Amino acid sequence: MNFVDVLRDTIANSGFAILTWQQGVMMIVSFILLYLAIVKKFEPLLLLPIAFGMLLANLPGTGIMADPAGIMDASQAIPGARWYDDGVLRLIYAGVKSSIFPCLIFLGVGAMTDFGPLIARPSSLLLGAAAQFGIFMAFMASLALGIFTPEQAAAIGIIGGADGPTAIFTASKLAPELLGPIAVAAYSYMALIPLIQPPIMRALTTEKEREVKMEQLREVSKAEKIIFPIVVTVLCTLMIPDVAALIGMLMLGNLFKESGVVERLSDTAQNALINIVTIMLGVTVGATAEGAIFLKVQTLAIVGLGLLAFAFATAGGVLLGKLMYYVTKGKVNPLIGSAGVSAVPMAARVSQVEGQKANPSNFLLMHAMGPNVAGVIGSAVAAGFFLLLFGS
Amino acid sequence: MNFVDVLRDTIANSGFAILTWQQGVMMIVSFILLYLAIVKKFEPLLLLPIAFGMLLANLPGTGIMADPAGIMDASQAIPGARWYDDGVLRLIYAGVKSSIFPCLIFLGVGAMTDFGPLIARPSSLLLGAAAQFGIFMAFMASLALGIFTPEQAAAIGIIGGADGPTAIFTASKLAPELLGPIAVAAYSYMALIPLIQPPIMRALTTEKEREVKMEQLREVSKAEKIIFPIVVTVLCTLMIPDVAALIGMLMLGNLFKESGVVERLSDTAQNALINIVTIMLGVTVGATAEGAIFLKVQTLAIVGLGLLAFAFATAGGVLLGKLMYYVTKGKVNPLIGSAGVSAVPMAARVSQVEGQKANPSNFLLMHAMGPNVAGVIGSAVAAGFFLLLFGS
Amino acid sequence: MNFVDVLRDTIANSGFAILTWQQGVMMIVSFILLYLAIVKKFEPLLLLPIAFGMLLANLPGTGIMADPAGIMDASQAIPGARWYDDGVLRLIYAGVKSSIFPCLIFLGVGAMTDFGPLIARPSSLLLGAAAQFGIFMAFMASLALGIFTPEQAAAIGIIGGADGPTAIFTASKLAPELLGPIAVAAYSYMALIPLIQPPIMRALTTEKEREVKMEQLREVSKAEKIIFPIVVTVLCTLMIPDVAALIGMLMLGNLFKESGVVERLSDTAQNALINIVTIMLGVTVGATAEGAIFLKVQTLAIVGLGLLAFAFATAGGVLLGKLMYYVTKGKVNPLIGSAGVSAVPMAARVSQVEGQKANPSNFLLMHAMGPNVAGVIGSAVAAGFFLLLFGS
Amino acid sequence: MLAGKDLSMIDALTISLTGILMVFTELVLLAFAVVIISKVVGAFSKGKNSSKTTDNTTNSKSDAVPLPETQSRGEIDLIDVSQEDAAVIMAIVSNKSGIPLNRLVFNSIKLLEEE
Amino acid sequence: MLAGKDLSMIDALTISLTGILMVFTELVLLAFAVVIISKVVGAFSKGKNSSKTTDNTTNSKSDAVPLPETQSRGEIDLIDVSQEDAAVIMAIVSNKSGIPLNRLVFNSIKLLEEE
């Protein structure tokens, strides 16, 4: 062994020597996502960790997502490898694989969500249901393309639910091989809600409809707010058992908040816990997007299908809103329907902005929050339905 | 496949179709516990998560506590199942099964506990010992009933220790099948301390004894407070090695607090960390209470035995307090003895309230805190003794 | 069975009966470390948990670090043992074994680190490189002693990197059997920096050199600070792929901080998350130092080699600083070179203090912060180089 | 149920129709449940004087539209403090004190400069 | 030691007696240890002027009974603030500043209302 040998071996094992073009492209994709997250502030809380995880996973030779022990994927197993030989990010990814991370994020989301506007106007739930239309449109379109299995099509459809944890929960169970593109598409389009929705909303409504000022919501009592999460858990789970983990954690978080007796748990659920999980989920979900897997025509298709899902979801919500406008003889502003896609709270803000454009004294935010949070429940139900049909 | 088929299959797989009566009863039990936690504020920090976990586990068909991979219970294993096929709550339950969660809760409890009053009056430790009498009474009564194994009887006895983590730690090692009822009984009776103790305290003491004003506690130096947790760890563990994890973590937390040099660790141990663990432990412990397991005559027996344990623990403490009253010629108020059951800090508050009823100028709180925290050590020692005898 | 039998068996199983002299010595060592941590305030955040873990692991008969399931060490496996039969600390130790804990600590460190001074004066990086000289000196000295394998020598060398997580990361991969002494040595010497460095710094510099006032650092723009961690991740990982996890997490944390768009993640990374991990890492790393393993001549050698590593690292930095003093014709104060060992921020403070001794109007702190943080990168690169050579 | 099977486009349509039906059924069910809850709670609380069980009763009279909990009331003078910094400070005070923002009044927030 | 064995009631009694004996032995041992610690620490600190090593020395003279660290001193005017809110605010200030509550004085806590 001499100096030159060691040096040569070191260089031969360096990343420069083994970088593939796919990895190079994915690094560029990760830079673009970092740009969108940091400079354009597109859902940075998730897009930044996802993009960085993507960068790490596509730097060659790191083994940071390797699975020689076959913990997640038995086909990668190398004889003699122990669990601790797996890459750090692969091990942390266990929290995604087991659905623990999406559930804990929903726990925090529940502790941050106010279902008051929904309880004050229960018809909000209908708008939250109509906006799930996009999920099934995208499901059918995915199947029609002929390049996805039914399981994959279902996972792609859930992008239209506009809820990150629900999309990741479903994809990790039905199509783990597509988790990267699905998660990236879901969060990207959620960030793009203010660009995607307004044209559709305006195309489907008249000026007069958009000008409607809605009547003040009634006050909701504390007792109603406490009973609500319990009833939702029972009813949703009885009907679609596969949704228990997601809806259950969402509602437990909400019960923490509304009960008022466990403030320290509520506080931790919506701060330390959700932040820790967000970091770990984001980085490892991003790290699933390895070049060789990501750079396929399928990914491009998912990007297109995701947009289609969001568009039809918006349309579904607005159209039912329009129907309610007629049924109530003009008391409902159809613009609140688009908030039913969830993407809390961006979609509700879009309703507010569009309403104010039509009528500067219009204040739709609170009215749109009802369909907005109903959409979270709606897409969880749709996800549970797919899991019931296609789950193993 | 047609519309009717899919619909029929979906309904056939829904929870409505497969709900058992046991599950229905358990859901009602969970509602009652939620009511007690939220409206009556009975130990809500643990009772609310426990009750919600119980609800989730008894909604049919969710698989949220399923263990097809046999991670916790080899007899449930299904060939070909991977670890990530287990239910979300079952996986999180690993933290209970491994005793990591109870230990981390004790870390936080230690960081919140002030052993100053105990150090100022070391005889408090005797009262903390006497109040463990209930543990052994309940152990013998459990065996006498003839429906429990010695291991189960020991786990039931520890309910009388009035410390949730100690009870869960012991039950998960000696009688995991009874963990649900034991945890629920332990936390419920801790919440009921203000109802259980006063009649016993009054029955066993005279008005004159209850009127005793105790002399001011001396100041305790920082050095004593720092050395104390180290000495307790060494002495307890040398004598009963099985108690190392519990006592060790409790004392490490206390050392964080008293050393004054690791404030950020102390702060995290008693906030973010204990809250995160409390949520996970509470929900999954509650989820072990599945109807088919819970609704047995054994559970009813545990409820009765737990009450017996608390009653005899209280009596044991008060009676030794009475003895100390005579030995010290009236310097010790026997009411502080009942605080030796632990249930920190409720039992000490009960002593305070009862003392003030007898003599409005009486201020027993600080004096009762000594036996109160001594009781935590006392029941951990008793638990260690049982683990030594019956542990595998 | 009678009373005497039970009592005799209990005593026979107590720790008093089975305490070995090695355990006794280690308990005394742990008391000394606790004294240094609490009274002398030597890196208490890690030394206190490490010392307490050492105490717990050396109390006899506790099984708190036992591994009957063979999770970490197949040679300890006992037939029929399940994963949950392992000791609590052994299970938590999985976070060290898998490198997850050191990586998460680096995430928090990154979120607390300001690379501004380094960006303002890129030549700082040279000083951060020169101070890694100690690593290689200690590596060679370790081999020369003839009692260490090359893997062990490399792990010992990294003590000279003066970064706890890097040392633990490397040792857990190359020489897990030496993790205890290496971690203790690394943290102890980091705490002793104010005693180790000044004599070497003064011996290698002249009064005139130490009096040099350096010119004000330019302001660094936000864009530079955001791009920096991304570029470091890419360049370091491409060159030395094995360093991806460490450098990647460090830089992700820094990106959280500098991007300004994910403040809640940055806050959690540098508070709740790093504190939780510090507790668990500290206690379990300390617990690896069991008497029978720790009390060998090797440990004594490691203590000596660690000191040698720190001394040569300091000298390397100062000597390159001296060279820069000549090259720049007196614009660089060589005292900032010693800060290149990292041990952030103590080493930079030592530069400040020594500079002010020579010239009371001297303010070197900011100038020393550049080499100081560069040293973190430098030792991670050196660790990656060793992992590339000796990693399995 | 259908794991691993192939689906025709008719099947896909069937599934989609069933799916959207399920979603609507579930959410309509929830809507009815909410109505029932509200009725029951209302009946109960009327029994024991309704003002006890409602949130924010203090401001229900004075304001036409109750402010959302996340909005503070009144005007505020910002002296050398950006809107964002002020919002942060207000949110902290609200969050830490547990008093909803709509019940707090900030008169002024001032960044101290060198005298 | 006895895992899986059957026990008679005599055995149970034997075990219980041993158990309570162990608990008492252990806690009496600790009591002695505490006494020894206190003596040793007292002897040491007397050597270097005892006032250095004790907590809260400032208020040891003035108060008959030293306040527990979790109790604040003095009276406080609560203006439109509930006892609970006030307690929260005081606890925050104490917790965040690291000054025990018994060394802090709050003169008044006032909820600002609209002018």
Added chain:
Amino acid sequence: MLAGKDLSMIDALTISLTGILMVFTELVLLAFAVVIISKVVGAFSKGKNSSKTTDNTTNSKSDAVPLPETQSRGEIDLIDVSQEDAAVIMAIVSNKSGIPLNRLVFNSIKLLEEE
């Protein structure tokens, strides 16, 4: 690469030389990268008026040496408050409000004593 192999002292020296060379190469590379980043960012920001992209521009004129973000400005009267407590309070205010310490002025921090 060399896992499990024996090494001579010559090997050790070779490895050490390669190692220190690698460390220097890597860090020199980074130094160049930093220079390039700075140039590029500088060129960009000159285009759109450099004042936008720099931190702390407000105090860049008035101060000879810009204060580090972790240092506050001005004098402060500490009344019955230790230096440490004051530092904690200042750090909290800075941390919580997101305003760097060097932009905040504390006039006085006073520990309230009993009236």
